[in-house]
Amino acid sequence: MALVVQKYGGTSVANTNRIKRVAKRVIERKKQGDDIVVVLSAMAGQTNYLIDLALEMQPQPDKREMDVLLSTGEQVTIALFSMAVKNLGFDAESFLGFQIPIETDTAHTKARIKNIPTDKLKRALKQGKIPVVAGFQGIDASGSITTLGRGGSDTTAVAVAVALNADVCEIYTDVDGVYTTDPNICPSARKIEKISYEEMLEMASLGAKVLEIRSVEFAMRYNMPLHVRSSFTNSPGTLVVKEDKSMEDVLVSAVTYSRDEARITVKKVPDKPGIAAALFSPISEANIVVDMIIQNTREGNLTDMTFTVPKNDLEQALEIVKKTAEKIGAEAVVGDKNIAKVSIVGVGMRNHAGVASKMFDILARHGINILMISTSEIKVSCVIDEKFTELAVRALHEGFGLDKEGFSEG
Amino acid sequence: MALVVQKYGGTSVANTNRIKRVAKRVIERKKQGDDIVVVLSAMAGQTNYLIDLALEMQPQPDKREMDVLLSTGEQVTIALFSMAVKNLGFDAESFLGFQIPIETDTAHTKARIKNIPTDKLKRALKQGKIPVVAGFQGIDASGSITTLGRGGSDTTAVAVAVALNADVCEIYTDVDGVYTTDPNICPSARKIEKISYEEMLEMASLGAKVLEIRSVEFAMRYNMPLHVRSSFTNSPGTLVVKEDKSMEDVLVSAVTYSRDEARITVKKVPDKPGIAAALFSPISEANIVVDMIIQNTREGNLTDMTFTVPKNDLEQALEIVKKTAEKIGAEAVVGDKNIAKVSIVGVGMRNHAGVASKMFDILARHGINILMISTSEIKVSCVIDEKFTELAVRALHEGFGLDKEGFSEG
Numbered sequence: 148m149a150l151v152v153q154k155y156g157g158t159s160v161a162n163t164n165r166i167k168r169v170a171k172r173v174i175e176r177k178k179q180g181d182d183i184v185v186v187l188s189a190m191a192g193q194t195n196y197l198i199d200l201a202l203e204m205q206p207q208p209d210k211r212e213m214d215v216l217l218s219t220g221e222q223v224t225i226a227l228f229s230m231a232v233k234n235l236g237f238d239a240e241s242f243l244g245f246q247i248p249i250e251t252d253t254a255h256t257k258a259r260i261k262n263i264p265t266d267k268l269k270r271a272l273k274q275g276k277i278p279v280v281a282g283f284q285g286i287d288a289s290g291s292i293t294t295l296g297r298g299g300s301d302t303t304a305v306a307v308a309v310a311l312n313a314d315v316c317e318i319y320t321d322v323d324g325v326y327t328t329d330p331n332i333c334p335s336a337r338k339i340e341k342i343s344y345e346e347m348l349e350m351a352s353l354g355a356k357v358l359e360i361r362s363v364e365f366a367m368r369y370n371m372p373l374h375v376r377s378s379f380t381n382s383p384g385t386l387v388v389k390e391d392k393s394m395e396d397v398l399v400s401a402v403t404y405s406r407d408e409a410r411i412t413v414k415k416v417p418d419k420p421g422i423a424a425a426l427f428s429p430i431s432e433a434n435i436v437v438d439m440i441i442q443n444t445r446e447g448n449l450t451d452m453t454f455t456v457p458k459n460d461l462e463q464a465l466e467i468v469k470k471t472a473e474k475i476g477a478e479a480v481v482g483d484k485n486i487a488k489v490s491i492v493g494v495g496m497r498n499h500a501g502v503a504s505k506m507f508d509i510l511a512r513h514g515i516n517i518l519m520i521s522t523s524e525i526k527v528s529c530v531i532d533e534k535f536t537e538l539a540v541r542a543l544h545e546g547f548g549l550d551k552e553g554f555s556e557g
Numbered sequence: 558m559a560l561v562v563q564k565y566g567g568t569s570v571a572n573t574n575r576i577k578r579v580a581k582r583v584i585e586r587k588k589q590g591d592d593i594v595v596v597l598s599a600m601a602g603q604t605n606y607l608i609d610l611a612l613e614m615q616p617q618p619d620k621r622e623m624d625v626l627l628s629t630g631e632q633v634t635i636a637l638f639s640m641a642v643k644n645l646g647f648d649a650e651s652f653l654g655f656q657i658p659i660e661t662d663t664a665h666t667k668a669r670i671k672n673i674p675t676d677k678l679k680r681a682l683k684q685g686k687i688p689v690v691a692g693f694q695g696i697d698a699s700g701s702i703t704t705l706g707r708g709g710s711d712t713t714a715v716a717v718a719v720a721l722n723a724d725v726c727e728i729y730t731d732v733d734g735v736y737t738t739d740p741n742i743c744p745s746a747r748k749i750e751k752i753s754y755e756e757m758l759e760m761a762s763l764g765a766k767v768l769e770i771r772s773v774e775f776a777m778r779y780n781m782p783l784h785v786r787s788s789f790t791n792s793p794g795t796l797v798v799k800e801d802k803s804m805e806d807v808l809v810s811a812v813t814y815s816r817d818e819a820r821i822t823v824k825k826v827p828d829k830p831g832i833a834a835a836l837f838s839p840i841s842e843a844n845i846v847v848d849m850i851i852q853n854t855r856e857g858n859l860t861d862m863t864f865t866v867p868k869n870d871l872e873q874a875l876e877i878v879k880k881t882a883e884k885i886g887a888e889a890v891v892g893d894k895n896i897a898k899v900s901i902v903g904v905g906m907r908n909h910a911g912v913a914s915k916m917f918d919i920l921a922r923h924g925i926n927i928l929m930i931s932t933s934e935i936k937v938s939c940v941i942d943e944k945f946t947e948l949a950v951r952a953l954h955e956g957f958g959l960d961k962e963g964f965s966e967g
Contacts, residue, residue, distance in 0.1 A: 163613040197633070203573040204640035212643075215651050216636035219629040223607070226626035230614035233622075241625050245655060246700055290656055 149314040150182045150272075154282065154304030157191035158321040159378035160224045169319075169378060170231035173277060177237065182272050184311065185239075186280045186304040187228055189220025210255035214284070214294045217256075218244065221281035221300070229279050239277040242267065244284035244292065249303065251285035251293045258285055258293035259361075260302065263310035280307055298359030305362045309369040316366065316373050318358060323377035324384035325350070325357055327549040328402040332537045335550035339400065340383075343390035346400050346492050347373075349526045353490040354405030363387065390494055398502055399493040399547040404540050406487050406533060408438060409461040410518070411454055411468055415478035418450040425475055426452060429467045435460040439488075439521045439530065449478075453519060455530065458484055486518060487536040490528040491543055503527045509546035515539050559724040560592045560682075564692065564714030567601035568731040569788035570634050579729075579788060580641035583687060587647065592682050594721065595649075596690045596714040597638055599630025620665035624694070624704045627666075628654065631691035631710070639689050649687040652677065654694035654702065659713065661695035661703045668695055668703035669771075670712065673720040690717055708769030715772045719779040726776065726783050728768060733787035734794035735760070735767055737959040738812040742947045745960035749810065750793075753800035756810050756902050757783075759936045763900040764815030773797065800904050808912055809903040809957040814950050816897050816943060818848060819871040820928070821864055821878055825888035828860040835885055836862060839877050845870045848898075849931045849940065859888075863929060865940065868894055896928060897946040900938040901953055913937045919956035925949050 153173065160166045177183050197216050201208040208216075225241040232239035244251075247267055251258035271278040282300025285293045295302050301318060308316035323338060325347065330336040342350075344367035351360040357375060366373050366387065376384025394400075416422055423442075430437060440454040456464045465482045472480045496502045503520075506527050510517060515538065519530035531539055544550055563583065570576050587593050607626050611618040618626075635651040642649035654661075657677055661668035681688040692710025695703045705712050711728060718726035733748060735757065740746040752760075754777035761770040767785060776783050776797065786794025804810075826832055833852075840847060850864040866874045875892045882890045899920075906912045913930075916937050920927060925948065929940035941949055954960055 163610060166614065200573060200633075200637055201640060204576065204637050205644040208640050209643050212636040212639045212649075212651055215639075215653070216633060219632045222629045222632070223610075223626060226622040227610055227614050229622045229625075230611060230618050233619050234615040241622055243625070243702075292653075 148180050148182065150184075150311060151176070152184045152186060152304050152308035152311065152313045152316045153319060154186040154300055154317065155188065155319045155378055156300065156321070157188045157193070159319050160187055160228065161191040163227065166224065166227050167231050170228060170235060172378065174232065174235055174237050177277060184268060184272070184278045184280065184307060184313070185228065186282045186300060186307060187221060187224045188282050188300040190224055193220040193223070211291055214255050214292045217294050218281070218284040218292050221283050225279045225281045232277055232279070237277060238275060239279050240271045241279045241281070243281050245286040245290070247280065249285035249306070251287055251295070253287040253289065253291070253293065255291075255293055257296040258287065260285060260295070260306045263306055265310050268307070268311060295361075298362070301359040301362035302365060305365045305371055305373070308371050309365065313371070316371055318362075318373060318375045319378035320357060320375065321377065321379065322357060323380055323382055324375050325355070325387070325401070327400070328540055328544050329404070333402075333541050333544050335544065337549065339385050341386045341388060341394070342400055343394050343494050344387060345390060345525055346394075346494055347387045349490070349492045349523070350401055350403050353403040353488070353492065353526065353528065354407065355401070355403050358387070395495050395498055397493055398495045398499050399491045399549065400495075401492045402489065402540050402543045402547070402549065403492060404487055404489045404536055406536065407458050408455040408486065408488055408530075409458045410483040410486050410530065411456060411461070411464060412481045412483070413452045413468060413472055413477050413479075414481065415449045416452050416472075417476055418448050422475060423452075426468065426471055429471055430456070430464055433463060433467055435464050435467075439519050439528070441519050455486070455488070455519070485533040486530050487533045487539075488528050488530050489536065489539045489543065490526050491547065492526045494525050496525050496527075505546070506543065509542050510539060513538055513542045515542075558590050558592065560594070560721060561586070561725055561727060562594045562596060562714050562718035562721065562723045563727045563729060564596040564710055565598065565729045565788055566710065566731070567598040567603070569729050570597055570638065571601040573637065576634065576637050577641045580638060580645060582788065584642065584645055584647050587687060594678060594682070594688045594690065594717060594723070595638065596692045596710060596717060597631060597634045598692050598710040600634055603630040603633070621701055624665050624702045627704050628691070628694040628702050631693050635689045635691045642687055642689070647687060648685060649689050650681045651689045651691070653691050655696040655700070657690065659695035659716070661697055661705070663697040663699065663701070663703065665701075665703055667706040668697065670695060670705070670716045673716055675720050678717070678721060705771075708772070711769040711772035712775060715775040715781055715783070718781050719775065723781070726781055728772075728783060728785045729788035730767060730785065731787065731789065732767060733790055733792055734785050735765070735797070735811070737810070738950055738954050739814070743812075743951050743954050745954065747959065749795050751796045751798060751804070752810055753804050753904050754797060755800060755935055756804075756904055757797045759900070759902045759933070760811055760813050763813040763898070763902065763936065763938065764817065765811070765813050768797070805905050805908055807903055808905045808909050809901045809959065810905070811902045812899065812950050812953045812957070812959065813902060814897055814899045814946055816946065817868050818865040818896060818898055818940075819868045820893040820896050820940065821866060821871070821874060822891045822893070823862045823878060823882055823887050823889075824891065825859045826862050826882075827886055828858045832885060833862075836878065836881055839881055840866070840874055843873060843877055845874050845877075849929050849938070851929050865896070865898070865929070895943040896940050897943045897949075898938050898940050899946065899949045899953060900936050901957065902936045904935050906935050906937075915956070916953065919952050920949060923948055923952045925952075
């Protein structure tokens with residue numbers, strides 16, 4: 148008998164019929180003898196609806212009250228889901244963040260989980276019930292409701308699984324697993340059977356939207372196996388686990404892309420100590436995350452600084468950077484929205500030389516110019532002209548043999 | 558400087574514009590120097606929407622989960638309202654039932670308030686904030702969310718006012734006060750300036766829908782002045798207070814009516830001890846409330862028993878009564894939905910003889926036959942044929958001089 152934490156996302160509980168279907172699914176599994184704890188998101192669309200209401204009240208909604216508002220979404224689904232389970236003759240008990248409690252810090256709208264006592268969940272399990280936990284929400288030390296940020300229900304599920312020392316945390320979504328790349332732009336993309344936490348983490352950072360980054364970090368830290376699968380089929384999904392020997396045989400596990408970034412170039416910056424700090428401190432103070440940074444030396448003591456920011460923050464970042472540029476005597480500031488980042492990810496890179504140059508070669512052979520490069524131990528990212536995105540993804544997917552059956556298993 | 562608890566009902570916070578308008582109203586009052594605590598209902602229609610969702614999951618929704626579900630309605634309004642207040646440059650803090658906490662018993666969907674600690678509300682007031690309290694909800698000793706039943710936000714407001722020892726509890730609604738009768742069927746109905754708790758209680762029991770009964774009981778027990786007024790105008794409403802001398806001069810304060818009851822007659826019941834118990838015990842076991850009961854002696858040891866039940870419960874009550882009737886050897890059971898109850902209410906009746914007979918006389922003069930009569934110290938109710946409802950109300954309203962300006966002030 149296994150203890151399984153199952154998390155169902157917004158599309159899986161988007162309406163009353165889907166909630167009923169998930170309830171049936173959970174009960175089928177329970178009948179097989181497993182203990183199940185369910186973590187639910189809000190119905191798809193509900194969180195956005197509530198945000199729109201908030202924006203009507205206040206252009207920058209108060210964050211404490213935002214959490215009070217948004218946490219109602221999951222409260223509705225856990226109540227409805229528990230009713231559905233009871234209607235099928237099984238017992239369920241809903242748990243809100245404050246009831247378990249899911250203890251967090253006080254960072255409203257992006258709180259972090261600090262502790263999860265398990266006595267109430269264990270008691271419910273002992274009584275034969277299916278505990279149904281509201282995802283995304285917690286409570287801080289002062290008794291205020293907090294939320295964990297977008298995708299926070301994944302984190303709730305992993306944290307609950309870790310706290311309960313569950314055998315596995317199953318993340319149910321509307322796709323049937325993690326793919327070698329986006330099947331929407333690359334028809335030969337294949338489902339990955341098993342992938343390491345590190346690779347999943349890189350993929351989540353690089354634009355793959357199937358799992359929330361913090362949930363993967365959490366799972367990795369506590370070595371909690373994740374099983375990403377579809378709530379609409381019964382086929383096995385992708386297992387996210389600790390790296391093992393077999394994974395190293397695979398050079399590249401996946402190709403990802405992101406169109407969410409924009410590039411800013413500051414031209415002819417005097418190259419002297421303190422310039423980078425002068426440039427980037429005001430940006431980070433505005434809570435804008437800078438991803439890649441490149442500095443080219445050029446003509447005496449003048450240099451060009453190029454970096455990327457989220458596309459949504461481009462206008463604000465440009466405003467800030469232009470002010471700084473004036474102060475430090477830079478020549479010009481140029482923004483560019485039409486870029487994309489394509490990346491290859493794989494733990495096999497650690498032991499195989501030449502992966503990055505193979506990537507550059509593939510892109511070159513397809514006439515794609517590389518604007519920026521960034522590497523880590525297990526990934527290589529290239530910023531390219533946005534119009535080449537699909538071409539680059541398909542070329543890399545084929546070039547590293549990811550379209551070939553069985554390759555990902557080494 | 559007064560301490561005022563203001564409760565705004567569902568129509569007053571039905572959409573984001575109305576919430577903003579209420580926020581402005583509250584701030585205007587705050588600016589005048591009063592301390593304000595706001596209690597809010599769910600947006601009009603929201604509770605019914607949630608009930609419909611629940612019924613899709615389970616024909617008889619689990620009551621604990623129902624409370625989890627329904628309490629989200631008020632959670633949304635207090636968050637949005639607090640944002641609106643902050644957007645206008647004032648400070649607000651929302652409070653859910655579990656945060657204050659509003660301690661209740663465990664009777665889900667109809668819980669009763671046991672205690673309300675005031676330290677958090679007082680601290681917020683001291684900080685210059687407007688505390689915004691979710692109506693309708695509380696928490697039981699086990700930490701489960703409870704709700705107080707339909708109209709429960711009125712009770713929350715009065716209980717909070719009592720706990721805080723407020724100067725007055727203002728109940729804002731979509732009518733501008735309590736009327737001598739329903740203006741929709743009697744155009745000469747007038748707003749009552751001041752009425753006693755006892756009269757208000759009788760009126761609420763007899764079909765006047767402006768205040769929830771338990772909130773009036775609560776206010777009476779702790780002598781908390783209620784001010785019923787409109788959130789859409791600035792005119793003073795109706796003050797509900799302890800009975801004073803001036804009120805006794807008024808013979809009749811109001812005429813009420815209800816079409817929510819039905820009549821059951823059990824014919825030729827053997828009149829012996831235990832028969833009433835045999836008849837009414839199974840009905841009360843089915844949680845059906847019997848209002849009026851009349852027993853007529855007739856032909857030897859046979860009697861007719863007539864009583865009223867809520868119209869919605871008639872079919873179920875008839876089924877139960879027919880079974881009992883067979884057992885105890887009654888001749889027949891007859892149900893009648895086409896009845897109405899008209900009532901006159903007034904503390905003045907205590908000191909004035911002949912009020913009841915004047916009522917019977919007025920009805921007789923209009924050709925209205927009385928089917929049942931029930932009296933208390935401060936009210937007389939008559940069951941009549943439903944088709945005479947409007948006629949009876951207008952006749953009584955005029956007959957007791959309620960249409961005359963100034964009369965209600967004696």
